[in-house]
Amino acid sequence: MEIVISGASGKTGYRAAEEALKKGHKVHLLLRKTSKIPPSLTKCEKTYLSLGETNKLDGAIKGKDALIIATGARPSVDLTGPAKIDAFGVKSQVESCKRVGLKRVILVSSLCAGKWFHPLNLFGLILVWKRIGEQFLEKSSLDWTIIRPGGLTEQEDDLQNEGIIYSSENTQTEGSIPRRLVAKSCIEALNTANSIQKIVEITSSKGVKNKSMQNQINDFVLKRS
Numbered sequence: 001m002e003i004v005i006s007g008a009s010g011k012t013g014y015r016a017a018e019e020a021l022k023k024g025h026k027v028h029l030l031l032r033k034t035s036k037i038p039p040s041l042t043k044c045e046k047t048y049l050s051l052g053e054t055n056k057l058d059g060a061i062k063g064k065d066a067l068i069i070a071t072g073a074r075p076s077v078d079l080t081g082p083a084k085i086d087a088f089g090v091k092s093q094v095e096s097c098k099r100v101g102l103k104r105v106i107l108v109s110s111l112c113a114g115k116w117f118h119p120l121n122l123f124g125l126i127l128v129w130k131r132i133g134e135q136f137l138e139k140s141s142l143d144w145t146i147i148r149p150g151g152l153t154e155q156e157d158d159l160q161n162e163g164i165i166y167s168s169e170n171t172q173t174e175g176s177i178p179r180r181l182v183a184k185s186c187i188e189a190l191n192t193a194n195s196i197q198k199i200v201e202i203t204s205s206k207g208v209k210n211k212s213m214q215n216q217i218n219d220f221v222l223k224r225s
């Protein structure tokens, strides 16, 4: 597959790109002029742009098989960041996919997206804007998967003993997960047909048995019906 990854300079985005490369995919990075990427990604194709530059965005996405959106407002004194990036930045990317006919989109969102009363909202109502971003994608005709991770960690060791807990929307409110596992889940979602049109919440824990995303989605769909 040819996969475009936005927010590819971010701590989840660069890992998603690395995981995609490991699986043999071709990867195209969407970056800002000031973005920095690790040496592992220097050979990837890149487009430097602002998310509002629709022609450039369309040009970078056109003809590709999938987009992974790993953009997110970085903590800052500018409290408008979450609205600009987590809602309207996602909207720009969704609209670009619709214009150029790219169907498959994975969005990295967050547990508790849509909650009004949450300490994280001290940063520009970020969880409220994240839900609005999700809704732009949900209402599109695209083949979308929204991945809502818990608190992200930099853990890279001992991941083989860290099992991912998948559940449906609004079922987990706490817990954490290494960014590397979120990145792997984004790539796994691309080959998991039953993740299409689903919000999938993920955290991880030591000692939890590792099961495929497909099986865990089947389990929670069965439980709900």
Ligand SMILES: NC(=O)c1ccc[n+]([C@@H]2O[C@H](COP(=O)([O-])OP(=O)(O)OC[C@H]3O[C@@H](n4cnc5c(N)ncnc54)[C@H](OP(=O)(O)O)[C@@H]3O)[C@@H](O)[C@H]2O)c1
Pocket: 006, 007, 008, 009, 010, 011, 012, 013, 031, 032, 034, 035, 036, 050, 051, 070, 071, 072, 073, 074, 085, 089, 108, 109, 110, 111, 149, 150, 151, 152, 153, 179
């Ligand atoms: N931190 C947590 O515990 C947590 C928990 C759940 C979900 N999440 C969400 O998970 C996602 C990934 O988080 P992360 O901590 O791995 O990300 P991160 O390291 O903060 O990276 C954010 C990415 O978004 C890009 N970005 C920021 N503002 C932008 C703009 N105006 N235009 C274009 N790109 C922009 C950054 O580009 P530059 O490198 O150029 O700045 C970077 O590539 C985010 O959506 C985050 O909100 C985070």
